[in-house]
Amino acid sequence: MTELTRVLSACGLVMALTAAAAQAPAQSPAAAAAPYHVPRTSFGDPDLQGLWTNASITTLERPAWLAKPVLTPEEAVKAEAQYKKWLSDNDKTADAPESEKGDPGGYNSFWLDPGTKFGVVRGEIRTSWIVDPPNGHIPYSAAGGRDAMATGMRQFRDFSGPEVRSLGERCIVGYGSTGGPPMLNVLYNNNYQIVQSPGYVVIVVEMNHDARIIRLGGQHPPDSIRPWMGDSVGHWEGDTLVVETTNLNPGQRFTADVRHRIYLAPNSKVTERFTRVSDHDILYEFKVEEPTAYTQTWRGEIPMHATKGPMYEYACHEGNYSLPGILAGARAEEKTAALAAAGGPK
């Protein structure tokens, strides 16, 4: 038995797609009897420590090109090949046709590390992390949808100064809710280190070297204290770490990856559940509650897999050439436009 098949047999919850495809016949309900014993820290807490990744092709919301909530192994293999092709087709070379030279595009695929597989949760190959509502989409209310759209559009169109740019461009927190909550996979650096000590669980998010310090027990601070990534208080329910986050920073209410956008209403309560289901897998569940921006509580499930180090220092701000470049670019465009309006440079 491969390690992955063992995991599948032991817990029946999370497995890697490769195992699903290659070892599917070995999957038998009878083998699911032995429960996984979560290791303990020296001070007795369930041990979640180590380096983990949530890199995957699966995204927060179900994309249009994948109509079904769950893929068969054959469909997944085909879709993964298609995804790989899209990534490489995106690469532009220095000798690009003249028509494309004004647009440098994004990173070449060499610089991306989004994952190569769909996420497998509870034995299913998922096409979205959101499982509730079943359509795989954030259930925005009319008001929530309006603010999501307005905030998002401002980030796409307004280059008047640093504060209106995205948190990722500003190097305040990693983009696309990589640091969460909820912690979502993005195009690269999907790595997390969990360290525990008596009374604490810390999640170091690679982007941008952010330590989410989760106190076990205690109260949230006054409403006026609204840190980046909110304020997180945790407790154990059996072997599961349950983390409740409130006091979210209003500046963090909209964030985007190329593949997803998330609007997190500032008064949301985000509840995350971390359950180690094998030596190599954590099942990460989250739900978001806020009565005005959403029509219902929405929930998602994401597998996190053990990964190897080292986790590099993502010193974003220290090397931020992008933000001054973006602002200077906007100023140059305005200058060109003003010259054109005045008759154009001769």
Next chain:
Amino acid sequence: MNRSLAKTALAVLALAGVLWNAAPAHAAAPAPWRPPHLPDGHPDLNGVWQVLNTANFDILPHMAKAAMALRAGPNGPVPDKPVLALGAVGAVPAGLGVVDGGEIPYKPEALAKKQENQAHWLERDPEIKCYLPGVPRATYMPYPLQIFQSRSALLIAYEYAGGVRNILFADPGPAPVDSWMGQSVGHWEGDTLVVTVTGQNDSTWFDRAGDFHSDQLTVVERYTPTGPGTLRYEALITDPEVFTRPWTMHMTLYRRVGEDARLQQFKCVEFVEELMYGNLRKEPLK
């Protein structure tokens, strides 16, 4: 006579009593303080710690002065224009320094560069731009740090700029790439945590006084519990590009307790946007 005899007798008895009572204490001389240990046997360094010194202003002995940025006045230095409005808030508190021997053994050309750094403090100090502080400066920034320690890991999180250091206990060899906080490899020597830091880039400083290093820097830190609320912190600095010999600094880290024992967030990147990018606004502020 009788009375004095009685007095003497009482005095002797009293003295004997004192000696009697004192004797057991002498027999078992006060045991040296032993730090609490985690179940895995290493001293428990978990907690929120902070220095109570002025090393971040200047690691060398210094008197209080009006400002870090000064310019010549008619009767001696006065605060430079950009910091003048801060008044006493911008002044520098005194300190006896943290460098053993009170001297940093700069090579002559390096000393000249330090002095130049001092003269250009506002443009050059990486702290002003909210850059990661490097080691050892991270330890004595005027913000707390928190140690998270388990059997398998030891992480230091710093309030300033959200810096983090993961202490490795298996040496992976040379750092794959230089970084702001470097690569930290630790081991225990008795009750002392010893951390060797390599792979730091040349962009961090030791303090606001322009003390600097190159990318050849190696820092060997020693964290030793000295009481329930204190850690002795020592750092051995080696950098053959900049210094003529290795040198050391030491100081005390104090444990924050009760409601103070919590890291707040000081992600200062957003606080320096006007300084760094204000000139690129569509309408720069007047």
